[in-house]
Amino acid sequence: MTQGPTADEKLREFVKFSAAVTGFSEFDLWGTGQAEAYYETVVNQVGPDAIQNAISSDPSVVPADPVVQSIIKLWYVGVWYGPELAGRVDVAAWTAPGRSGAKPAVSDDSQPEESWNRQAVPGQHQAGESGAYAEDGRKALFVVSSEAYTEGLLWRAIGAHPSGAKAPGYGSWVNPPAFENYQKEQV
C-alpha cells in the first residue's frame, strides 16, 4: 500500500506553489508565520481536492483558476476572498486604493448584501465576523487572523509597513521606502 504525502509534505507543497504564484520566495512565505493558518483556511474553505486542482493548474494561464486567485490574495492581504467572489465589482471596489476594508465603496445591486454571509463560514472564531453562516460552514470573506493583516506580502511589496503594526521606528519616515532585493532574481 502506498502512502500519500504527509501533512508536512502537503504544507510544503502548498508553500512551494504559493511562491510560484505570489512572486515571493518560499523563505519569505514561511517567514510570515502564516503558512499553516493559510493552508488550513484554504482546506476548510474549498477542500483538499480544489487545492490539488489549483496546484496542478498552469500558473501562466490567464485568468487563473479562481482558487489560485484566492490563494494569491490570501498571501498578499491576509484576507480570504472565496473564489465565488472572483470578478465581483463590489469586492474590487472595496479593495481599491483608498479603501481598507470598512465597507464596500459602491453597492452591488446584483445580489443582496446578506448573500455574502450566507455563503460563508465556519469555523473558527474569525475576528470581526458577523452574520449567518452557510450550512456547509463556509464563509466568503474574512481576515484570517490579527497577525495575517500585519504579515500581508503587500507591505513588503511596496516597501512599507502595516499602519498601526510592525512600526519601523520613530522618525524612520524620513527614509524612502526600502525595497529588499535579495530575492530579485527569483521569478
Place this chain on the structure above:
Amino acid sequence: MIQTIEELREYLYKGLQLEHATLPPYLTALYSLHPGKNSDARHVIRVVAVEEMLHLTLVANVLNAVGGTPNLTKRGFVPNYPTRLPAGPDDFEVHLRPFSPEALATFLRIEKPAQAASEEDRFVPMDWATLGLTSNGSAPSPDELAELEESGTVLGLVPGDPTQRFSSIGEFYEEIIRGINHLEDQARKVGKTIFTGNPAHQVTPEYFYSGGGDVIKVTGRDTAVAALTLVAEQGEGLHGAIFDNQDEIAHYYRFQQLEMGKYYQKGDEPGDPSGPDLHVDWSAVYPVKPDIKLKHLEGDPEILAAAKEFNQSYAAFLTDINLAYNGQPDLLLKAVWEMFRIRDSMNRLIRNPLTGQSGENAGPTFELWPSKEETP
C-alpha cells in the same frame, strides 16, 4: 586588583562583551514565541533584553568617561555560541535556543544573585579539563589563552589572567568598582582624575528613549559607580531584593515569575510570588535548531542567503552602535530603526522550517566572523 587605567579599560571592554552576549540568546528565545501567543513570556523577555541594551550603553559611558574607546566591532566581540558564564564554583553553557524550560533555567542562571562568601571565593581557577580544552587540566598555551579570551568562548575570565575567572558577573563588576575607586584615589593624591574622557562621547537620555530605565551620564566617580551599580542591580537585584529603588523587578525575579506561573508584587518574599497568575504555553514556540550555524543550512539555499544577510546586517548594526558610542550619539536613534529590521529578519529566519531535519526551524546564527571552514 586593577592597578592601571589600561587594565580598567580592558575590564570595561569585557563588560561590553558580556552585556552584549546575553542579547542573542534572549532575542532568539523572544522571537521563537509564536505570534499572538505567550504574551506574558514575550513581555518578560523583552523587558530584560531592552534593559541589557541599557547596560551595554551604561558600560560604554563608563569606558568613555575613563578615556577608553568602546569597540563593538572587534573580532570575537560576539561569541561563537554556546558561550560559558560563571556561576560560583561552576560555570555553565549559554546556548542560542528557543524558549523552553531549559532556556529559562539558563536565563535564571545568567541573572542569579551570587555574592561570593569570602574574598578568596571571588576568583575560581579555570578547570580546563572539564571544559575539554586540555586533556590534563593544565592551562592552554599562551596563544590559545589569548584567542580564548578574545573570542568570548568563556565569559567572566579575569582580564590579563585568563587562568582564573570571577565567581559571578556581580563580582566582576565589584572588581571594576574597586578598581575605579583605587585608581581615582591614586589620581587625586597628585591632583588628577581618571575621568579624562571626552564628555561629548557620553550617551545621554535624549538619545536613549524607552530603554528600560534612564541612561546615566558618567562624568566622575559617583556617576560611574551609579551606572555600574544599576547594571548589577537590574540583573541580580540589590542584595537579593526583588524590587529596586525605582520599583523595577530584577531580571532574576522577572524570569522566576515565568517558572512559577505567578507575578511578584510588592511585599513578596523571594521565591514566593503572590501576584496575578501568569500563563506559559511551552508548545507555542518555533523549534529553532539550538546553536544553529551557517553550515547547517547548506540544504536550504534561501535560508542560508537570509542567514548570511542577517549576520551582515547585524555586523553593520554593531558598527553603527559603535559610532554612536564614539562621539555620534544621535546615531542611536537611527540604530533603533535597524533594530526593528533586525527583529523582522530574525522572525523570518525563525519561522522557516529546515528541510531534511524534520521538526527543526532555522534561526539567526550570529556568526559575524566565521572561520573559512565554517563557511559553506
